[in-house]
Amino acid sequence: MSHFDFVLCLNLVLCLHRPSRPMEFEDVSDASPLVPSGVVRTPQSLRRRLAEIDDEMADLQARLQRLAAERRPVVQSLRSIFYPVLDLPPEITAEIFLYCVNTAYIGNDGNLTIAPRLSTEGHGPLILASVCRAWRAIALGLRPIWSKFHLRTGLNTISSTQKLLECWLPRTGGHPLDVSISCPAVDTLLADLAPYAHQLQTLDCSLLAPITFPGSFIEGRLPLLKKLYVSLYGDLGSPPTLVTTFAYTPSLREAHLDGVTLPWIALPWGQLTCLGLSNIGSTDCVHFLHQTLNLETLTVADIGYDDIPPLPVRLAHLHTLKFHEYQRDITLLDHFTLPALTTLELPVVEWDLTQNFLDFVARSACALRSLVITFTGANVPFDPIPYLRALPTLSELRIRAAEWGVHTLRHFLGVMAEPTFLPNLRTLSFNPFPHSIELPYADLAAFLAARWHGRSDKPGDARLESFELVLGPDLDFDPNPSIAQLQDGLDALRALEVDGPKLNIRGLHRIAGTVDALAICPPFDRRRL
Template sequence: MLPANVALRSELAELDIDISDLQTRLAEKQAQRGQLQQQLDSITYHVLSLPPEIVSKIFILCLPTWSRPLDSIDLKHAPLLVSHICSQWRRIALSTPALWKDSLDICMCLRRKQATNITETWVARAQSCPLSVKIQGPMDLVKRAGVSEVFRHVALGVQSLELDIFEEDLVKMPEPLEFPLLRKLTMCVCGGDEVELLDDLVQTFDDVPQLSQVVLDHLPAHAIALPWEQLQKFTGKFYLLDKCLDALRFMPNLVECAFSMLETVVAENYEIFSHPHIRTLTLFQSMDFKDEEDAQVDIPRSAQLLAFITLPNLETLELLDIEDCNAEILASFLSRGSPPLKRLVLRPHFDHGQAELLLSTAPLLQPQFTDLEIHFPSKDFVSRFFERFGCDSGFLPGLQKLSVICRKHWSKEASRDDLLDAAALPLASRWDLHGDNKLRVFRAIAVERQRSKRKTPVPLQRLRQEGMDVVIGSRRPRAYGEFCPPEYRDSSSSSEI
C-alpha cells in the first residue's frame, strides 16, 4: 500500500512542477502581449482620424457604378462592405443616408419576409433621401400581398424606379399607390410585347404627380395606366410601328423621345402623325433573338418611323446603330416638316451610304443647324465630306461644332489618322473663307486601346492658335461594345494629345 502512495505523490509533484512552468510561461506571454498591445495602441490609423463627413464622402465614392446581378445583399461591395469593417465605420455608414439611397436592388425571387426586411432596412437608412430602386422578378415565390408590401415601403420615397420583371408578374402588380416623388419609371417586361389586348393592365402608377420620364422595354404603352399628358421624356424599346405611333398620341406634351422599332409590314391605312412639341428624337438599335438555338440577331428598322411622323419643332435628331436609314427617308422627313434642326448625330450600324445620306440632305438643313456628330465614318466619307466642306462655303454654312469619333474595326473605316489627313487642310481653308461665321469646335476622337503618339497636324495647330477649339483625343472602347441604348450611353472623357 505504501509504495503506491509514494508513486501517486511523485506524479502529483511532477504535475505541480509542470503547471508552475506553464503558469510562468503564460505570465511571460501575457506580459509580452501587453507590451505589443501598448505598441499597437500607440499607432495612429490616419484613416480613422479623418472627420466623419470626409469618410462619408469616401464611402459614397466606393459605391459600384454597375447594376448588381441579383440583390442588395452583397458583402463584397459598398454599402454593406464598408459597414462591416469596424464599428466606427459602421456607425458612419449607417448615419450616411446618401450611401443607401441609390443602392436598393430587390430580388423578388427571395421569400416575402426577406424582401420586406431588406426594403425596410434600406428605406430606414436612406432616411429622407429620395431613393433609386430596382425590383427584379420573377415573383413566383411572393404572393400579390407580398409584392404590394414591398411597393408600399418604397412608394413614398422613391424618385427613380426600375422594374425588371416577367409578363406573368404583371398580374401581381399592386393596386394604385401614391408615389409623390417618382420622376422616372423604367419597366422591362420579358414577354410584355405579347400583351396585346389588355389595356391598362398595370394600375399601380396612377398617382405620380412628378413623373416626367418613362422607359418601356417590351411593353406597349396601352398596357399601363399613366398620366401620359404630363410626360416629357419617353423611350420605347422593341416597338412595332403602330405601338410607336400610339405612344406618341398618348403623350401630347412630349419633348424628348427615343425608339428602337422592329420591322413592320406597313398597312395602307397608316397616316402621317404630327407632334408639335418634340424637340429631341433618337432612333437606336436594340438586340433581339429570333431563335435561341442559333441566336440570330434581329436589328430593328427604327428609321421606318421617320416616314410616318412630322416633327415641326425638332431640334436634335440622333440615328444610332440602325441600318435602314437612307437619304430618301431622311430627306423626305426633313422636307415634310422643315424642322429647325440644330444638332444631328449619325452612328451607323455599318457605313450604309453615310456619305450620300449627309451630302444629299445637307441642303435641307436650315441655317440654324450648328452641331454635327459623326461616328465610325468610312475613308470614303471623310474624303468626300471634307473635300466639299473645305471648298464650298454654302455647304452647312452655319456649322459651329463638328465631332468625329473614329475606330478601326473594318478595313473601310477611317482611323483617326485618316481623319486628320483628310480634315486638316479643308478645315483651314474653310476657316479662312468663312469670315465671322466660322467652325468653332472640332473634335477628333479615336476609340482605341492604346493612345496614338501622332502630333497634331500643323494646320490644326494654327487653327487652335487662332481661336478654334481643336480637341484630338482618344477613349477606350466599352467592354460591352459600342452599341448601347441612349439612356445607357456615358459621357466618356477623352484624353487630349
C-alpha cells in the first residue's frame, strides 16, 4: 500500500467515527412572525427578533402612557360640563314627565308597532326610563305616567300585548286608570284588566254587534268609573242585546255614546251630568234625554232627523249645549226647553233657522253668557246679527272660520259699535278669520275705541275687555286701501294697546311693535307708494 492510499483510508475511518454537526440553514426573514414548518432559526436571528419585539413593546407602552395622559384632561373637561336637566330635583323632573307623557300606546295592530313609541299623543314612559339611571328610577316610580294608555292589538299579536301588560300594570300601583281599547280582542284584554277594574276611572271601548261583550269580568267592580265612552259597530239590524256591565257604577257622571241607542245599554241615567250623543236619530236622542234629567252638559254630533216627531224635553239643570261642527241639523232646538242654559255652540247649517232659534230662546227664557258660532264650509250666507240681537245678556262671542269678505266684516263691526247692541259683551274673538289680511284696520280701531272709551262703569254697560283676530293663510286684497289709510289704522290700534282692551291681532304679522303699513301691504300693490 502506498503512502497515498494509507492517508486516504485513515481519513475515511476518522469521518465515519466523528460526531455529526448540526445542519446549517439559510436564515429566514424576521419580518414575518410566522415560521414555516421545518425551518429552524439560528440563535443570532432569534436574539435579533427578541430585541425587535422588546423595542416595539416599549414603543407601544410609551404611546399608551401618552394617550392616558391626554385622556385625563378630556375626561375632566367632560365632567365639568353642566347639564341642568340632570341636576333638577327629582320632583321637578317627575312634574316634567307628567307633562311629557299624555297617552302611552301598548300593543301591535299587525302593521305598526306601537308599544311604546313616540306619537302625536305623547311619549311612552318606557322611552323616558331608557335615558339614564336617574330617569329610569323616576319613571318607574311615577305611577300616573303608567296609568293612562291605549290598547290596540290584532288577534295575531295578542300574546305579546298580554305579556307587556303583565309588566306594565303593576307599575300603576293604586293610581286611577284611564284605558282605551280599540281592537277585536276586547274580551281577552278585559280579562287581563279585571284585577285592576277597581282602579278604572275612564274607559273607552267598542262593541261589535251582535254583542258578545264580556261584561262579567268587570261588572260590579267599577267603583271609581267616572267617564265612559262606548261605540257600537257591526250589524245594527240584529235584535238589541242589552249591556248591563255599567249599570252599577256609583261614580259615573259622564258618558259618550256613538251609535248606541237606549235598548242596547243600561246606565245609571239619573246620576249623569255630562252626555255626548252621536250617530243616532233625533227620536233616540230625545229618548236618552228623557232618562237624563240631571244633565248639565250635552254634546250632539251627527244626529239625523227622523220622521217620528220627538216629544218635548225640559232639562232644568243644563247649562252647556254643544252642537258639533259636523252636526248640520239643529232642529233639535225645537224640542228643547233649557232655562239654565249659559253656554251654546252652534254650527252654521244649510238653511235659515233664525226663527227656530228665536223661538227656542223665548221658550227657554235663558240668560245666555257665551256663544260660539262655527262656519262649517256649507257655502251658505249666514247673518249672525238676528241671533245676537236676541241675546242681550251675552258677554262672550267667538266666531270660528267666518267666510266673510272685508265688506261683511266692516258691516258687522259697524253694528257691533252700536251702544245698545250686546251691552254686556266683554270678549270677542275671530279665530281663525280665513280669507283676508287686507283688513279695514281704521274701522276695526274705531269699533274697539267705541266699545272701550264709549262705555261707562255702570252695570249693564260693559267694556270690551278682550279682542282676538287670528288671520288665516288665504289672501284676499279686495278692496285695497291706501298706505295712508293702513298706517292710520295701525297707529290707532297701537294706541289702544297702550290703554285699552287686550288685543291679539295676528296672522302673517303680529300687529304691534314696529309693524307698519308697508309691512302688510301686498307686494303687487306697492306701486301706490
